[in-house]
Amino acid sequence: MPRYHLTTFGCQMNAHDSERMRGLLGSLGYQEAPSRDDADLILFNTCTIRGSADERFMGNLGEARRIKRERPDVVVAVGGCWAQSQKEAVFTDFPFVDIAFGPGEVNRLGELLARERIQAVGAFTFDGRFSGDLPSLRERRHQAWVQISVGCNCVCSYCIVPAVRGRESSRPPQLILDEVRRQAEDGVVEVTLLGQNVNSYGRDLRGDDRTGFADLLSAVASVPGIQRVRYTSPHPKDIRADVIAVHRDVPEVCEHIHLPAQSGSTRVLKAMRRTYDRPRYLDLVARIRDAVPDMALTTDLIVGFPGETDEDFQDTLSLVREVGYDGAYTFVYSPRPGTEAGERMGDDVPAEVKSQRISALIDEVQNTARGRLARHVGQVQGVLVEGPSRTDPSRMSGRTRHNVTVNFAGPADEGALVGVTITGSTSTTLSGEVARVAQPAGAA
Numbered sequence: 001m002p003r004y005h006l007t008t009f010g011c012q013m014n015a016h017d018s019e020r021m022r023g024l025l026g027s028l029g030y031q032e033a034p035s036r037d038d039a040d041l042i043l044f045n046t047c048t049i050r051g052s053a054d055e056r057f058m059g060n061l062g063e064a065r066r067i068k069r070e071r072p073d074v075v076v077a078v079g080g081c082w083a084q085s086q087k088e089a090v091f092t093d094f095p096f097v098d099i100a101f102g103p104g105e106v107n108r109l110g111e112l113l114a115r116e117r118i119q120a121v122g123a124f125t126f127d128g129r130f131s132g133d134l135p136s137l138r139e140r141r142h143q144a145w146v147q148i149s150v151g152c153n154c155v156c157s158y159c160i161v162p163a164v165r166g167r168e169s170s171r172p173p174q175l176i177l178d179e180v181r182r183q184a185e186d187g188v189v190e191v192t193l194l195g196q197n198v199n200s201y202g203r204d205l206r207g208d209d210r211t212g213f214a215d216l217l218s219a220v221a222s223v224p225g226i227q228r229v230r231y232t233s234p235h236p237k238d239i240r241a242d243v244i245a246v247h248r249d250v251p252e253v254c255e256h257i258h259l260p261a262q263s264g265s266t267r268v269l270k271a272m273r274r275t276y277d278r279p280r281y282l283d284l285v286a287r288i289r290d291a292v293p294d295m296a297l298t299t300d301l302i303v304g305f306p307g308e309t310d311e312d313f314q315d316t317l318s319l320v321r322e323v324g325y326d327g328a329y330t331f332v333y334s335p336r337p338g339t340e341a342g343e344r345m346g347d348d349v350p351a352e353v354k355s356q357r358i359s360a361l362i363d364e365v366q367n368t369a370r371g372r373l374a375r376h377v378g379q380v381q382g383v384l385v386e387g388p389s390r391t392d393p394s395r396m397s398g399r400t401r402h403n404v405t406v407n408f409a410g411p412a413d414e415g416a417l418v419g420v421t422i423t424g425s426t427s428t429t430l431s432g433e434v435a436r437v438a439q440p441a442g443a444a
């Protein structure tokens with residue numbers, strides 16, 4: 001039995017593609033090796049969103065080079081976004097790499113391995129476009145990712161994703177629903193719909209397949225056994241009234257939207273080509289909260305975009321306060337090759353200013369999120385149990401519908417939905433104990 005070792009970098013889309021790689025390799029007769037040194041196939045699923053992602057991967061690739069020197073018959077395979085961005089140069093710059101494939105080619109992994117003659121069992125042919133159609137080895141028994149589209153048609157000036165993941169293409173709704181039904185039969189209770197721009201879903205579908213994102217959400221929510229539906233990541237420009245209405249009307253659809261703002265400054269948003277300005281973003285937030293007052297909102301924010309002044313940055317700080325985010329991912333701008341900003345806008349915010357801004361932003365996010373999460377103290381929240389807490393294995397851990405992690409005193413079984421009385425909060429987590437009432441009203 002050949003053995004593989006897989007390292008995954010980057011976003012949930014990559015984590016999900018890795019589940020597909022595991023499923024595919026399993027069906028080819030591969031087993032997972034505990035370390036790279038034990039593997040016949042060293043596989044990486046890479047990210048290239050920021051320079052720091054490339055650097056982290058380079059360190060790992062260096063170890064693969066060492067192993068290849070010691071054991072020349074080991075196969076080194078590099079998939080994902082970095083591989084796509086380096087398509088031309090990878091085999092010359094890194095001659096010890098045997099196989100490279102982009103994020104849209106997970107399905108070709110079997111064929112590429114066959115060429116290296118290390119395939120264990122027969123041939124695996126698959127000609128679909130969506131890695132979602134491949135066999136999958138899920139990370140969690142009760143939770144599943146479901147790929148609903150690939151690629152992205154946005155032109156955000158800082159972002160390399162459209163260049164590496166290509167044009168947007170939606171998976172036909174019947175295939176998505178079939179997959180969710182199979183998952184539900186297999187014990188899945190929570191699904192997260194995945195797409196690079198998840199809520200522009202369906203615009204390229206024709207004929208009987210024609211479905212919008214709101215209808216897809218409702219259809220997924222109605223699959224028997226599915227109790228929670230999430231999705232990530234939407235683009236604010238594509239959150240329409242029908243999607244907000246589904247959040248209000250369909251009980252399985254959770255009270256959380258990850259709503260990447262990127263900046264609070266209208267001027268910077270324009271240079272980023274986000275197609276909304278600050279007032280329009282705030283209007284969207286108001287409409288969401290009007291329909292679902294307790295909606296948790298999280299976001300992505302970038303500091304140090306080319307030309308960002310102190311005033312622009314203050315606008316980002318005040319956006320955090322004004323929206324009242326339950327959490328945020330914060331990034332320092334990193335120029336990417338081939339992007340509009342990377343090629344033509346320079347990188348003129350000095351490193352020390354970037355680092356002051358990111359610290360100030362992290363403080364603001366923490367203060368705001370701490371204030372927001374405190375509202376849950378004293379409530380009974382429905383928690384989907386994920387397993388023992390990472391920080392204290394004597395306690396259990398799970399997430400609320402608002403997508404907040406709760407560490408609590410058990411007993412509780414993995415995969416169960418339990419009512420937890422919230423007794424404490426920080427800026428990122430809640431703590432509590434199992435409530436006597438098993439199911440709080442509306443909080444399942």
Ligand code: 5AD
Nearest residue numbers: 158159260300301302331332333334
């Ligand atoms: N520099 C910094 N952050 C970036 N992001 C995307 N591209 C860049 C870049 N060039 C951030 C955005 C996006 C998140 C996934 O990564 O905030 O939403």
Ligand code: SF4
Nearest residue numbers: 010011047048049081
């Ligand atoms: Fe990284 Fe973006 Fe690719 Fe995800 S889509 S792996 S974040 S470059």
